[in-house]
Amino acid sequence: MSSRRAILAQTRVELILTLRRGESLLLSFLIPLGILVFFSKVSAVKTSSNPVNFLVPGVLSLAVMSTAMVGLGIATGFERRYGVLKRLGSTPLSRSGLLAAKTINVAVIELMQIAVIVATGLALGWDPDGRFFLALLLLLLGTVAFAAIGMFLAGTLRAETTLAAANGLFLVLLFLGGMAYPLNRLPDVLASVARVLPAAALSESVRAVLAGNNFPWSELVVLLIWAILMPVVVVRTFRWEE
């Protein structure tokens, strides 16, 4: 087990590096905010009476997906490529310590994203009628699932391939995620595929609890399966050296 001192040192560096990566900030903050503002002002697709009530849960899910899957996955893939993971392996920072630092990093960035999105949503007229704590728990579950997908890519593919795959997956899941427009706008076949993917499960369930609707049991089950299955896959497939 690493000392708290070692984990803190690593966490500090993880945060420095994340905040220094311009493209990852663009992905984590500007894209979710852009979608929120654009789709609330331009009614490209008809949603419920108040588009912001639809958009905020979707954009929160998008934010989690960008940080946990894309940001973490690409950064870790390149750390593997550059031998950083290997080199850390012979320091007193244990693997669990490294994982802890990366987890804290993702959590801090996500809290910043949530704060900015919630503030922007409220400014745009969001009036939630729901259980915030439950929404946070669902976002946490989504974080586990997406982080594991990102780590799976990072631990098995070459760094460039991880970069392309994570960004590609981000786009696909954005379109199939019920984030910017409702799932029922998709063709039936696509919609049923989307319902078993983690993106739609997250956005639909967060939307349901924030709107005060019935508890989204089926979405929760899908999300749980991804959040349990993917970490197991990562542990079995992750290679520390490229």
Next chain:
Amino acid sequence: MSVTDLAIEVVGATKAYGALVAVKELSFTVDRGEVFGILGPNGAGKTTTVEMLEGYRFPDAGTIRVLGLDPKADADELHIRVGVMLQEGGLSPGLKVSETLRLYAGFYLSPDSPERLLDLVDLTESRNTTIRRLSGGQRQRLSLALALVGKPEVVFLDEPTAGMDPRARLVTWEIIKNLRASGVTVLLTTHAMDEAESLCDRVAILDQGSLVAIGSPRDLTSRAGGNETRFTAPPNLDRANLAVALGLEATFVREAKPGEYLIAAEPTPELIALLALWLRDENVQLGTLEASQRSLEEVFLRLTGEGDHS
């Protein structure tokens, strides 16, 4: 010497990657405070050996002990007491030099001072440079500082001076000599024979995964025999006559180039005296006289068969 004085103990270590046997029944020990070099051509198993000591790979057979500990079972303790410099990589390109050193200092309870280490590896002026902008040699020196920041008892350096300019190389040599002076055990791999000769107390020469020689550089060069005596004088001397005077077969005296003579015999005091007498008798003016040993490089090339095709 008791077992506890051993910094490193390798007994019958074997490691294969599929059908390729990288290291075959390798055994050697390194005493505490020793500077030990592993030499060998590319693919000889140097890095595999070092990475087994570092705990990155585990032998298929045999045992490995570092400071009396098992690199696998006692990894946590070894990570505190051992410093590592990988052959390449390991640095985050987006981090600054000082940030990197500070990070690693944060991993240890009583680390060495980052400022002192920056000064030691001559990177103080680059402290605020991001690693992506460093030259290869500068990265090597930073990696060396990172290997030392935890005040390790044993340091593993995989080709520490590869890609360094001559000045950086000298800086690194000086650091390694100082490590020995302060009792730190250093195990390094190198391609540079002058490095091994001037730094290492003992060297092991690997070829195709097996140990082919081990000992101090001086041992290896004298054990190899084949020493010779060279001198320069006017060209076209009577070599047969000289050979008789020296008590040697005629073929033992050659004129390598006009005026450059080579006697294939140890430069013993007797031989030198006989040579001097002959020069006086023949009234030959001596240019230079040189007693040469086989260099470690020649020994290396002969043992590893690298000179076969040259």
